[in-house]
Amino acid sequence: MYCFTRTETDPAFNLAAEEYLLKNADEDCFMLWRNHKAIIVGRNQNTLSEINPDFVDRHGIRVVRRITGGGAVYHDLGNVNFTFIKANGGKKEIDFAAYTRPILDYLNTLAVPAKLDGRNDLIVEGLKISGNAQHIHKQRVLHHGTLLFDVDLEMLAAVLLVDPAKYTDKAIQSIRSRVTNISEHLVGPMDVETFMDDLTTHIRKAHAGKPGHLSADDRAAIEDLAEQKYRRWEWNFGSSPEYNFRRVTRTPGGTIEVCLDVRDGVIHAARFYGDYFGKADIADIEVRLVGCQHRRSALQKRLDGVFLTNYIKDVSMDQLLDAMF
Known part of the structure; x- marks a missing residue:
C-alpha cells in the first residue's frame, strides 16, 4: 500500500487527487490531507440548501462537491481527512467498518474511547468526531472520512446554518450532529502535525505500507482535473438535483x-x-x-x-x- 502524507490544502486539488488515484493508481493507497477553510458537499446534495451563502462569501470559504454521497462537512486546518483506495474484488456493498477499524485502533492507542456509531460515524462519548463516505469505481473503492482534531466548532456551526424553509427538493439533506474535537479527549497535548505523522506510521505498520509520491505527470493531471471539474460552478453548484x-x-x-x-x-x-x-x-x-x-x-x-x-x-x-x- 502506498501511504501519502500530503501538504496541499487546496480542496479542489485534494478531491481531484482522490479521484485521479482511484482511477489510475496501480496499488492500494492511503492518504492523509487537510483543506484550508472549505465546505465539502455530498454528491447528491443541493449545495445552496446546505450552506449559509452570505457567511461563506464574507469569510472566503471554498465550496466544493465530492464524488461520494453523504452530508455536507466543514473543513479547516484542524480537520484531518483520511482516504483509503483499495481493490474490492467486485463487491457492490458499502462496508464502513472495514475502513474505520484501523483509525479506531489508532485512536484507542491514544486512550481516546472512539467507536463506530450507526453506519458511518465515529463518536467519542456520544459526540461525533468523524463522518465517512464511499464511492465504488469498477473494481476499486474509495473510502474517506474526516477526523475533527482541533476544528473551529463555532465556524462549523455557522457555515452550515441554513433556513430549511427556503428549499423544497429531493436532495439528500445533511443530518446535523453534536460534535467534539479529538484533542479534547487526549491524555496529553499533541499538535495536528504530530497526530498525522503518528497515524501514518500506524497505518504503514498495519498494512506493510511504503511511501507514496506524486510524479510531475500525476500532479499535472490532477491539476487539470481540479480545473476542469472541482473548481467549476457547474460541478459544485450546477449539478445539484432539481x-x-x-x-x-x-x-x-x-x-x-x-x-x-x-x-x-x-x-x-x-x-x-x-x-x-x-x-x-x-x-x-x-x-x-x-x-x-x-x-x-x-x-x-x-x-x-x-x-x-x-x-x-x-x-x-x-x-x-x-x-x-
Missing part, C-alpha cells in the same frame, strides 16, 4: 416573495409576489431570469441595465439579489 426555492424578504420597498424553479442549477421559472409598488409589469423580470444560473454573479449580469425601480420601487440591485438566496 429544487424549488422560496424566500420572503422585507425591503425598503416592501415585502418581496421570490419563488424559483431550478434544474441543473438553471432557473426554469421565476415568480415575484409581495406588497411592493412598481410602474412596470414584474413579469418582464420573471421572464428575463429564465435560463439564468442560480448564481449571484450570473443574475447580476442578467439584470444589468434594468431600471429596477420601475418594477420594484425603492429596491436596489443588491437587495433584490439578496432576496434570491
